[in-house]
Amino acid sequence: MEDCISTSALLTTDGVPLKQSLKKAERKNKLRAFLLVFPLLLFIIVTFVMPIGDMLFRSVDDSQINGVFSNTFNEYKKWDKEKDVLPPEEVYKALFEELAYGEKIQIGRALTRMNYSKSGWKSLIKTTSREIKKAVKKDELPNNYKEFLISANDKWADPTFWYAMGQMVNNTTPIYYWNALDRTYDQDQNVVMQDEKRRIYIKTWIKTLKISVYVTIFCLILGFPVAHLLANLPLRYSNLLMIFVLLPFWTSLLVRTTAWIVMLQQNGVINGILVWLGILSDDGRLQLVYNETGTLIAMTQILLPFMILPLYSVMRVIPKSHMRAAQNLGAKPATAFWRVYLPQTIPGMSAGGLLVFVLAIGYFITPELVGGKDGKLIGHWIAYHLKTTLNWGLCAALGAILLGVMLIFYWLYNKIVGIDNIKLG
Amino acid sequence: MNDTSQSFVKFEKIDKSYDGEVLVVKNLNLDIAKGEFVTMLGPSGSGKTTTLMMLAGFETPTNGEIFLDTKPISKIPPYEREIGMVFQNYALFPHMTVEENLSFPLEVRKISKPETKEKVQKALDMVELGNFGTRFPAQLSGGQQQRVALARALVFEPRLVLMDEPLGALDKNLREQMQYEIKHIHDRIGITVVYVTHDQSEALTMSNRIAVFNDGVVQQLSTPDILYEKPENSFVAKFIGENNTLNGMVTDINGETCTVELDNGFGKVKALKINVNEKGDKTQLSIRPERVTIDSTNPEANNFEGKILELIYLGDHIRARLNVCGNDEFIVKVPNEGSFSHKEGDLLNLSWNPDDVRALDI
Numbered sequence: 001m002e003d004c005i006s007t008s009a010l011l012t013t014d015g016v017p018l019k020q021s022l023k024k025a026e027r028k029n030k031l032r033a034f035l036l037v038f039p040l041l042l043f044i045i046v047t048f049v050m051p052i053g054d055m056l057f058r059s060v061d062d063s064q065i066n067g068v069f070s071n072t073f074n075e076y077k078k079w080d081k082e083k084d085v086l087p088p089e090e091v092y093k094a095l096f097e098e099l100a101y102g103e104k105i106q107i108g109r110a111l112t113r114m115n116y117s118k119s120g121w122k123s124l125i126k127t128t129s130r131e132i133k134k135a136v137k138k139d140e141l142p143n144n145y146k147e148f149l150i151s152a153n154d155k156w157a158d159p160t161f162w163y164a165m166g167q168m169v170n171n172t173t174p175i176y177y178w179n180a181l182d183r184t185y186d187q188d189q190n191v192v193m194q195d196e197k198r199r200i201y202i203k204t205w206i207k208t209l210k211i212s213v214y215v216t217i218f219c220l221i222l223g224f225p226v227a228h229l230l231a232n233l234p235l236r237y238s239n240l241l242m243i244f245v246l247l248p249f250w251t252s253l254l255v256r257t258t259a260w261i262v263m264l265q266q267n268g269v270i271n272g273i274l275v276w277l278g279i280l281s282d283d284g285r286l287q288l289v290y291n292e293t294g295t296l297i298a299m300t301q302i303l304l305p306f307m308i309l310p311l312y313s314v315m316r317v318i319p320k321s322h323m324r325a326a327q328n329l330g331a332k333p334a335t336a337f338w339r340v341y342l343p344q345t346i347p348g349m350s351a352g353g354l355l356v357f358v359l360a361i362g363y364f365i366t367p368e369l370v371g372g373k374d375g376k377l378i379g380h381w382i383a384y385h386l387k388t389t390l391n392w393g394l395c396a397a398l399g400a401i402l403l404g405v406m407l408i409f410y411w412l413y414n415k416i417v418g419i420d421n422i423k424l425g
Numbered sequence: 426m427n428d429t430s431q432s433f434v435k436f437e438k439i440d441k442s443y444d445g446e447v448l449v450v451k452n453l454n455l456d457i458a459k460g461e462f463v464t465m466l467g468p469s470g471s472g473k474t475t476t477l478m479m480l481a482g483f484e485t486p487t488n489g490e491i492f493l494d495t496k497p498i499s500k501i502p503p504y505e506r507e508i509g510m511v512f513q514n515y516a517l518f519p520h521m522t523v524e525e526n527l528s529f530p531l532e533v534r535k536i537s538k539p540e541t542k543e544k545v546q547k548a549l550d551m552v553e554l555g556n557f558g559t560r561f562p563a564q565l566s567g568g569q570q571q572r573v574a575l576a577r578a579l580v581f582e583p584r585l586v587l588m589d590e591p592l593g594a595l596d597k598n599l600r601e602q603m604q605y606e607i608k609h610i611h612d613r614i615g616i617t618v619v620y621v622t623h624d625q626s627e628a629l630t631m632s633n634r635i636a637v638f639n640d641g642v643v644q645q646l647s648t649p650d651i652l653y654e655k656p657e658n659s660f661v662a663k664f665i666g667e668n669n670t671l672n673g674m675v676t677d678i679n680g681e682t683c684t685v686e687l688d689n690g691f692g693k694v695k696a697l698k699i700n701v702n703e704k705g706d707k708t709q710l711s712i713r714p715e716r717v718t719i720d721s722t723n724p725e726a727n728n729f730e731g732k733i734l735e736l737i738y739l740g741d742h743i744r745a746r747l748n749v750c751g752n753d754e755f756i757v758k759v760p761n762e763g764s765f766s767h768k769e770g771d772l773l774n775l776s777w778n779p780d781d782v783r784a785l786d787i
Contacts, residue, residue, distance in 0.1 A: 319516060321513070321514065324481075324503070324516070325510070325516035325518075326529070327502075327504045328482075328503055328506075328509070329529055329530035329577065330507075330534055331504055331529070331533045332504055335533055336504075340518050343520045344518075
């Protein structure tokens with residue numbers, strides 16, 4: 001027996017190495033476990049990993065236009081901007097050929113992309129294309145392509161358009177990210193701020209973060225006592241209270257949001273009551289909706305359960321004897337709460353806080369409906385570019401930044417509180 | 426002991442009701458002397474924990490007053506009572522280390538840092554956990570957590586310590602070991618302890634005196650030996666130790682003793698008159714299993730026959746379950762001296778001394 005134990009490689013009774021035997025015995029279980037989770041894994045890959053990957057790819061992708069104008073861009077890269085004011089003849093020739101023989105739909109798409117870099121591209125290319133088509137039809141290929149193009153549209157003699165082309169000649173581009181942060185390129189390809197009146201995103205980002213933080217704080221302040229009551233009331237009262245907390249979940253988000261409009265508008269319930277009580281004059285009705293206040297109020301109400309539930313699940317398991325023990329040891333109720341109860345609710349507070357914050361930062365419908373002009377969050381612009389301008393690259397960049405902000409907060413949270421401390425139930 | 430000037434803790438006419446319909450504690454009068462180890466023993470729902478909570482200040486008496494060191498304490502909030510307490514599940518604060526748990530009562534009393542440190546170390550050494558100060562409660566075993574709870578209840582030098590079934594969560598061996606440890610700590614520092622348990626052997630092991638609770642009333646308050654040997658009513662007789670009962674009616678009273686005619690004509694028993702008043706009273710006789718002798722006759726009285734129903738071999742003694750006078754659950758403990766040769770189904774001659782039979786209420 002002792003020999004058996006002292007040898008370095010352990011053998012089974014049959015003489016097979018123990019590790020090998022163990023592996024064989026567990027292979028079937030491992031395979032079965034993998035097959036069990038495989039559908040879910042597939043589902044997650046298809047519905048989560050791939051879309052996010054696609055979004056991140058689209059936010060920098062510039063390959064479509066590079067496929068359409070590959071020769072032009074290749075020649076363009078050879079242009080020495082110090083020496084010549086305009087690109088060499090080869091660039092004009094490649095452009096002529098690619099516009100003449102390229103696929104129409106692809107060129108159309110490329111035009112949309114070109115307009116993101118500088119407005120005016122679309123009309124320029126369209127008028128030029130017309131002239132080129134005419135020439136090709138008549139079988140009259142020009143001797144000097146440069147002159148031909150400039151005669152077709154004199155903007156081809158304007159270096160600013162040629163400089164703007166420099167932003168597109170690579171397969172990947174950071175332009176969507178710069179746009180998402182109110183930045184663009186000047187004619188020397190430097191990143192600069194947009195015109196004053198076109199700056200919208202940074203303002204919206206700050207507003208989104210600000211409102212998300214406020215909503216999280218208000219949810220915590222309002223949710224903490226409710227969760228405490230839920231966890232400590234006798235069962236029949238706490239069940240009733242729980243129904244009130246969960247009731248909003250059973251009501252459509254749109255209905256709840258619309259209800260807030262009814263409540264908050266200038267001729268709505270709250271203003272009506274305040275005027276009736278004489279607190280407000282009829283002319284001094286408060287503007288509570290279609291601005292940031294409206295967004296804040298409605299979002300806090302809608303996200304409150306996401307704060308209450310994790311808090312409740314944590315508070316429920318804190319033994320009541322802890323508060324008693326603290327008082328028995330000489331702590332006044334306030335001290336006992338602060339030193340003994342509150343620290344034990346941190347996992348719930350942080351779980352709820354993170355949940356509410358993450359939901360708030362990407363919230364769309366409610367701010368869209370009650371936010372008016374001032375109360376719209378970044379989700380509004382993502383939807384706008386997705387549906388109206390079809391600028392999916394910018395959409396993807398905005399989405400990727402949103403994802404990045406969340407990851408930063410998650411990282412900060414992990415640094416400060418520790419992700420092991422999170423507790424949802 | 427009944428003198429108010431001597432009693433350190435005094436319950437006076439305490440009633441307690443939660444709903445205004447049922448009294449969970451009825452007319453409780455209890456005196457505890459300084460340095461005493463008093464256990465409240467009783468089945469669950471007998472009011473013992475409620476009594477303890479009233480003393481700690483977490484429940485208010487519905488009627489009556491509790492005095493601590495001759496001062497009424499009903500109006501004093503729990504955090505000013507200077508009473509230590511060990512809770513049923515220890516109630517250690519999970520987010521604090523053992524040291525922080527122990528310094529908590531000292532910090533809220535604004536005791537200086539070095540003094541706190543010294544006291545905490547002393548308390549930890551007392552429970553033999555000197556090296557465990559930096560651990561969190563979750564990293565300790567049940568027995569260690571129990572000791573930390575004990576140390577925390579003692580570290581701020583309270584006037585008295587309450588323990589609410591502190592050993593309930595431990596396994597049997599550890600429980601017995603901790604019983605001795607708590608007893609030794611009590612002996613060493615001489616603090617007054619009020620202990621609550623439903624485990625009679627725990628109560629017998631540790632206490633100076635035991636208050637047996639049932640139905641909100643103290644059935645008997647006495648030292649362990651008197652409780653066992655001289656129970657005053659049938660509840661105490663049944664609750665503490667093993668007990669054989671025979672029912673009957675008093676036919677004659679003669680000073681300290683009485684004669685009881687057993688039900689269904691099984692014969693007459695001479696017994697001590699404890700909880701019966703007059704002839705014709707129904708009574709329950711109580712006889713401890715070890716006080717029944719076999720194979721011998723008593724010259725005075727109380728000779729009976731019993732049929733062996735079951736024999737259980739327990740090493741040092743043999744436990745025999747007999748049918749005696751219609752009672753199927755009559756237990757006799759026969760010391761294992763090697764001479765017992767009866768089989769199940771045999772008839773045994775039994776006898777007992779009239780001084781060992783107590784006529785109690787029914």
